[in-house]
Amino acid sequence: MPRAAVDPARAAETKVLRREAGRWLKGLRESAGLTQAELAELVNLRYYTFISQVEGGVGRVPTEIQGAWARAVGVDPEVFARTLLRHYEPELYRLLFLAAQRKAVGAN
Amino acid sequence: MGNVLELKLRVANDWTTFERGQLTTLVDQLPGRIARDLAFGVTDSGDPWCAVLDETGEVVVHVARIREIFVVEAEDIVTEGPSLSAAVDRFIADPQLRRLAAAAAGLGDGMPTQAYAMFAAMDGDMADPFPYDRPANYDGVFDTPTLPEFTEAQPSFRMIETASMPDWGVAAAPEVYQAEMSFQGGGALLNIANAADDFYVPMANAASLAEPMLAPPIPAMFQSTSAQAFAANDDVRELPATTRHNDGQTLSLQLAKGGTPVAKSDGGGDVYDVGGLSGAVPAGGSMGVVLNFFTQGGSSADLSVVKVPSVVSPGLERAATGDERPDVVGTDTATAPDGVEAVQPDSSLLLPDDQHPIVLTAVGGHVDIIF
Numbered sequence: 151m152p153r154a155a156v157d158p159a160r161a162a163e164t165k166v167l168r169r170e171a172g173r174w175l176k177g178l179r180e181s182a183g184l185t186q187a188e189l190a191e192l193v194n195l196r197y198y199t200f201i202s203q204v205e206g207g208v209g210r211v212p213t214e215i216q217g218a219w220a221r222a223v224g225v226d227p228e229v230f231a232r233t234l235l236r237h238y239e240p241e242l243y244r245l246l247f248l249a250a251q252r253k254a255v256g257a258n
Numbered sequence: 259m260g261n262v263l264e265l266k267l268r269v270a271n272d273w274t275t276f277e278r279g280q281l282t283t284l285v286d287q288l289p290g291r292i293a294r295d296l297a298f299g300v301t302d303s304g305d306p307w308c309a310v311l312d313e314t315g316e317v318v319v320h321v322a323r324i325r326e327i328f329v330v331e332a333e334d335i336v337t338e339g340p341s342l343s344a345a346v347d348r349f350i351a352d353p354q355l356r357r358l359a360a361a362a363a364g365l366g367d368g369m370p371t372q373a374y375a376m377f378a379a380m381d382g383d384m385a386d387p388f389p390y391d392r393p394a395n396y397d398g399v400f401d402t403p404t405l406p407e408f409t410e411a412q413p414s415f416r417m418i419e420t421a422s423m424p425d426w427g428v429a430a431a432p433e434v435y436q437a438e439m440s441f442q443g444g445g446a447l448l449n450i451a452n453a454a455d456d457f458y459v460p461m462a463n464a465a466s467l468a469e470p471m472l473a474p475p476i477p478a479m480f481q482s483t484s485a486q487a488f489a490a491n492d493d494v495r496e497l498p499a500t501t502r503h504n505d506g507q508t509l510s511l512q513l514a515k516g517g518t519p520v521a522k523s524d525g526g527g528d529v530y531d532v533g534g535l536s537g538a539v540p541a542g543g544s545m546g547v548v549l550n551f552f553t554q555g556g557s558s559a560d561l562s563v564v565k566v567p568s569v570v571s572p573g574l575e576r577a578a579t580g581d582e583r584p585d586v587v588g589t590d591t592a593t594a595p596d597g598v599e600a601v602q603p604d605s606s607l608l609l610p611d612d613q614h615p616i617v618l619t620a621v622g623g624h625v626d627i628i629f
Contacts, residue, residue: 164315186302196336197329199322202301208309209317 163240169207171237176205178223192222210238271304273323280342281308281321284330287350288319321345 179189179201186205190198193215203209211219211234220230236243273281281296288310295311310319310332319332321342328345330337335352339345349355 161315168315197320197322197324197331198303199301199305199307199324199329200320202299202305203297203307203309203317203320206297206299208297208299208311209320 165207167237167240168210171210171234172205172207174233174237175211175219175223178225179205182223184222189219189222193218210234271306272300273298273306273308277323277342280346281310284319284321284346284350285310287346288355319349 179186182189184192186201187198190201195201195215200209204211213231216231216234217227220227223230232243232247235246278298285294285296294313295315297309297311297317298306299309300306305322305324307320307322309317310321312318319330321328321330323329323342326340328339328342330345330349332349332355335349335354337345337348337352339348
């Protein structure tokens with residue numbers, strides 16, 4: 151299926167969110183006392199440079215290693231995944247969680 | 259005596275300017291226009307990395323120098339090398355890369371089984387492979403292929419193709435599939451490559467995919483069908499519709515002219531069924547078949563273009579590219595009577611002494627191109 155044209159505004163927002171996520175990830179790792187190489191080993195990454203890339207706000211943490219990543223830095227995997235989703239897929243995050251929250255508030 | 263200061267040298271370990279240039283080149287080499295941007299960084303340990311990004315900002319290729327080992331990674335493709343160019347070259351040569359590009363371009367599963375273009379993208383000096391839809395950044399320069407030396411004992415007309423094509427995951431080949439080759443005046447040596455590695459792309463994407471395919475010298479793609487020799491001076495005969503894979507073995511046919519037959523042929527007008535293209539070209543679209551015909555000594559070769567009955571004019575044009583005589587365009591388009599799938603060529607194309615590719619391009623209509 152052909153890809154839709156890229157919206158510049160959305161692309162800029164994506165870049166900002168990725169950087170935020172990268173800083174958050176870097177903070178978690180440093181708080182856990184891990185080097186980038188050590189974290190890469192814990193999450194079974196072939197090249198540790200990928201850690202630096204993601205922490206730099208380029209790319210995203212693959213879903214399949216988010217659990218291991220969270221455990222490596224001592225964070226609840228659900229919180230970890232949800233935080234990353236908020237940064238990587240903000241629209242999906244809004245649909246999944248914010249709408250549900252509003253419904254819950256309305257019901258109360 | 260003053261204080262002694264400890265001097266620490268910090269080694270700048272970022273990408274060098276030269277390496278950055280090489281990385282930029284990598285972007286240009288990636289097929290399917292999947293790469294749009296580069297991002298650079300350095301790890302806490304000082305190893306540099308580079309991310310090749312697509313138009314959405316997602317990383318499609320990760321490149322790094324880790325303790326003097328260069329790595330290039332994209333999904334399942336991982337290459338390493340002692341130099342950046344070595345790692346990149348291996349990466350670019352990886353057959354999975356084109357499948358990756360196809361996926362990135364939205365091709366792959368669910369592609370129509372009809373209307374494929376088969377590109378026979380050859381090595382060679384193709385000055386204008388697709389005159390109707392030339393890639394924007396095509397500069398008309400290709401590396402000259404390495405061909406075996408001619409000797410007097412060898413035929414004067416030569417066509418060499420080898421195939422080593424990636425798997426794009428395309429399910430089906432064109433339904434109609436036949437072609438013939440006719441030589442007159444001189445022998446011919448024809449190598450038919452492994453048909454199992456043929457390469458098909460949807461017509462609609464043919465033009466865009468032609469660019470990455472043609473960018474580096476890519477081995478030929480060729481669908482072989484049954485090789486069949488006819489008696490001397492025979493017209494083209496109806497050929498079997500089934501394709502014949504040669505199981506990776508090179509199939510060599512040699513035609514002899516006026517001398518000792520080296521194959522089944524013994525004279526001019528012989529016809530060999532070697533492969534070809536058939537398909538519907540969408541309005542405004544194009545499909546191209548590029549074959550290199552190599553000649554020496556001004557040998558002539560008959561190239562016939564045959565329309566399938568009951569179809570509209572295919573609008574075929576022929577150009578001998580790389581030729582100083584662009585008007586050496588053949589006019590040997592023949593109309594096949596009803597029920598006849600092919601006819602004898604009605605003209606011949608005199609090729610110059612040097613090696614020149616011939617490009618046939620069909621725009622619109624439904625055509626069978628027979629070489």
